[in-house]
Amino acid sequence: MKHAPLNILLIINPISGTNSKRELAGAIEKRVRSMGHTITTSLTTGPGDATRLAKKAVDGGFDAVLACGGDGTVNEIATALIGTDVVLGILPNGSGNGLARHIDIPTDPILALKIIKNGKITDCDYCTVNEIPFFCTFGLGFDAAVSHRFASGRKRGLLAYLKSALNEFISFTPESYRITISNDSINVDAFLIACCNASQYGNNAFIAPTASITDGLIDITIVHSGNALSEVFVGVEMLAGSITKGGLIDTFRTDRLDITRNQAGIAHIDGEPVELPDRLTIKCHHKGLKIFAPTKRSRFRPLFTPAMMFARDCYIRVSNLFSRPI
Numbered sequence: 222m223k224h225a226p227l228n229i230l231l232i233i234n235p236i237s238g239t240n241s242k243r244e245l246a247g248a249i250e251k252r253v254r255s256m257g258h259t260i261t262t263s264l265t266t267g268p269g270d271a272t273r274l275a276k277k278a279v280d281g282g283f284d285a286v287l288a289c290g291g292d293g294t295v296n297e298i299a300t301a302l303i304g305t306d307v308v309l310g311i312l313p314n315g316s317g318n319g320l321a322r323h324i325d326i327p328t329d330p331i332l333a334l335k336i337i338k339n340g341k342i343t344d345c346d347y348c349t350v351n352e353i354p355f356f357c358t359f360g361l362g363f364d365a366a367v368s369h370r371f372a373s374g375r376k377r378g379l380l381a382y383l384k385s386a387l388n389e390f391i392s393f394t395p396e397s398y399r400i401t402i403s404n405d406s407i408n409v410d411a412f413l414i415a416c417c418n419a420s421q422y423g424n425n426a427f428i429a430p431t432a433s434i435t436d437g438l439i440d441i442t443i444v445h446s447g448n449a450l451s452e453v454f455v456g457v458e459m460l461a462g463s464i465t466k467g468g469l470i471d472t473f474r475t476d477r478l479d480i481t482r483n484q485a486g487i488a489h490i491d492g493e494p495v496e497l498p499d500r501l502t503i504k505c506h507h508k509g510l511k512i513f514a515p516t517k518r519s520r521f522r523p524l525f526t527p528a529m530m531f532a533r534d535c536y537i538r539v540s541n542l543f544s545r546p547i
Contacts, residue, residue: 224340227284229253229310231262232274232298234290237315245330249289249312252334265294275301283307285513287337289330291315292357292423296491300354303347303509310337310513316382317423317492320357322530323434324419325518329537341516344508345434348418350501355490356434356510358422359503361480362413362444363393365487369494382424395446401479412444412452412469414480416503420521423492425530427462429472430521437507441478443471463523476505 231249246262253260263274271288275298278286288298289312299309312330313321326333350359360368371385395412415422417429417440429440444455447469458464466472480501488497519526 224257227258228282229258229260229285229287230274230278230283231260231287231289231312232265232271232294233262234265234271234294234314237290237294245289245314248331249287249334252331253287253337256338265290269297271297272301274298275307279305279307285310285337287312289314292317292319292491293493295320296354296356296493299347299356299510299512302511303354303506306511308342308511308513315423319421319423319492320419320434322423322425323357323421323432324512325515327537328534329541332537336513336515339513339516341514342511343435343514345510345512345514346418346437346505346507347509348416348439348503348505350416350488350490350503351497353490353495355418357417357419357491358428358489359416359491360413360422360489361398361482361501362396362411363389364413364415364422364428365489365494366393368489368492369487372494390449390452396482399481400441400443401481402473402475402477409443409471410446412446412455413442414444415442416440416478417442418505422459425462425527425534426456426459427464427527428459430462430464430523435508436474437505438474438476439478439503439505441471441473441475445469445471460527461524462521462527476507478503 250260265271271294275286285308286298287310288295302309311321311326312333313328314330318328326336347354347356367386367389370389371382395410397410399408415428417432418434420429420432421427428442432440451469482499485498487494
């Protein structure tokens with residue numbers, strides 16, 4: 222089926238992830254033009270640049286914006302597209318690529334172009350914390366501390382992230398929170414609190430395996446304070462996609478919640494560390510963003526789905542060592 226030609230803006234973050242960006246723009250442009258679309262390319266130069274460029278695309282009559290970078294780049298671009306008819310396309314090229322993995326987009330920007338070629342557009346949810354948008358996950362506690370440590374380092378990639386997580390784990394102290402939904406409140410001492418639009422942080426770490434970006438709800442995962450061994454086991458469950466309520470874990474769904482902590486501090490929004498106040502309001506906004514998505518998505522199955530995604534990642538990495546699909 223042939224789709225109507227689109228006027229597309231490609232935004233590339235040249236410092237995202239670990240892959241070389243040399244010749245990438247030209248390769249993407251060539252393939253997009255072969256689909257019958259027109260394309261213009263812009264490179265980001267610093268924080269906030271992707272949002273500025275995407276806003277220009279909205280004002281300039283573009284039909285779609287392709288985000289080539291990681292979850293931070295996707296967040297910046299998607300923020301500018303909320304509530305418009307301009308469609309977001311994700312060409313994953315970051316360290317974690319959580320939203321792309323959730324949607325089942327191949328973790329290679331060239332291979333991901335097949336999603337754009339198919340042309341299926343989905344109206345998906347986005348969420349906000351104190352009116353700041355997020356599209357994958359928002360978190361407090363250990364994952365926020367790791368994001369802060371990782372962002373402060375010079376190296377990128379999975380190994381650098383794991384090193385940051387290990388170093389933070391050694392010294393991390395859980396915090397106290399008050400969580401309110403409607404008129405009901407609970408007090409918790411939590412290792413982490415994750416508010417999820419999508420199912421994973423990135424790198425196939427499934428913090429909310431059954432989350433959906435189209436159900437109008439936020440999936441909340443609370444990991445309570447425990448001993449070192451039990452907290453490590455939660456990490457194993459994330460990689461297996463088998464986190465469920467019980468033991469250290471509480472899970473629930475809602476379209477809005479309020480969290481109060483003892484003081485302002487670090488949180489993360491789509492993997493990027495931010496300083497936020499002690500009082501936080503998190504909301505889900507149903508079907509507020511148009512996005513290119515696969516025509517079919519397999520049902521999530523613990524162990525099997527993470528294993529298949531890991532195998533696909535390995536195949537892509539090995540294939541690119543010998544012949545990158547450019």
